[in-house]
Amino acid sequence: GEPEYSGGGTVDLVSRNQVWWTGLPEREEAGSPNVIGAFTLARSLQYLQKIGIEKLALYEEELLLYARERLQKLPGIKIYGSFPRLAVISFNIKGLEHALLGSILCFEAGIGVRTGCFCAQGYVRNLLGIDAESISGIYEGKEPALLPGMLRISLAAYNTREEIDRLLQWLERIIAHQTDFKKNYHFSPSVGAYIPRQWPRQAKTRWPFILPGWS
Numbered sequence: 001g002e003p004e005y006s007g008g009g010t011v012d013l014v015s016r017n018q019v020w021w022t023g024l025p026e027r028e029e030a031g032s033p034n035v036i037g038a039f040t041l042a043r044s045l046q047y048l049q050k051i052g053i054e055k056l057a058l059y060e061e062e063l064l065l066y067a068r069e070r071l072q073k074l075p076g077i078k079i080y081g082s083f084p085r086l087a088v089i090s091f092n093i094k095g096l097e098h099a100l101l102g103s104i105l106c107f108e109a110g111i112g113v114r115t116g117c118f119c120a121q122g123y124v125r126n127l128l129g130i131d132a133e134s135i136s137g138i139y140e141g142k143e144p145a146l147l148p149g150m151l152r153i154s155l156a157a158y159n160t161r162e163e164i165d166r167l168l169q170w171l172e173r174i175i176a177h178q179t180d181f182k183k184n185y186h187f188s189p190s191v192g193a194y195i196p197r198q199w200p201r202q203a204k205t206r207w208p209f210i211l212p213g214w215s
Contacts, residue, residue: 005030056157060087063155067164074171080127080150087155090118090127093171095178098149103194104181109170116149124150146187 003010003021007030013020021027048056064087071077076094092098102115117124125131128148135148153167174181185194 003027003030007031051157059157060155063087063159063161063164064089066161067153067155067167070164070168071171074168075175077171080124088152089155090124090150090152092150093175096174096182097146097194098151099146099187100182100185100194101151101174103185104174105167105170107196109166111167111170114152114154117147118150118152124148 005028006019010022010027010030011019012022061084064085067089068079068083071079071089071091074093077091078094079089079091081090093101098115102113105111105113121132125148128150130148155164184197186197187193188195
């Protein structure tokens with residue numbers, strides 16, 4: 001069959017009316033090989049082997065347990081899923097929409113998190129105790145960011161306890177001042193996310209958020 005991408009290296013002969021595709025695997029490898037990508041992947045694997053995969057796994061587990069222990073002490077927080085697990089924690093805070101919480105952390109603290117259903121809508125809704133039919137009429141035609149979901153932090157070998165502490169400090173601040181934060185943000189349909197009300201007007205239709213001078 002025809003390759004997914006056509007281009008250099010995928011053909012043996014081309015006429016005005018016909019193309020003779022070359023054999024596999026070259027037929028599916030259009031364009032120049034990603035030599036730089038292959039080289040950097042190899043060096044990355046060498047670096048990981050030098051550190052030791054087992055050591056990395058133990059460190060991530062340590063971060064996971066450290067984060068979970070402190071998250072569980074926050075008022076109104078609900079952590080989803082079971083343990084043991086990989087160094088990923090999904091949670092919600094009572095009274096705060098997941099997308100709003102993610103935006104606050106992004107704008108106010110410079111902390112990157114994921115919000116929504118994480119490409120696993122059925123499983124997330126199961127953990128939340130809701131079904132698609134019960135929300136389809138309520139949310140039909142609205143933005144995906146307004147649908148039920150969670151907030152997720154993903155920890156890795158390059159993260160530190162100090163970064164977790166910073167996240168916890170901000171979560172405590174947000175929980176203690178929910179009303180103020182809610183007043184300061186609004187949902188922008190044009191952007192598809194919650195943004196600060198005082199965000200510059202000329203930037204409200206820009207995506208992604210690229211305002212290095214804004215604070």
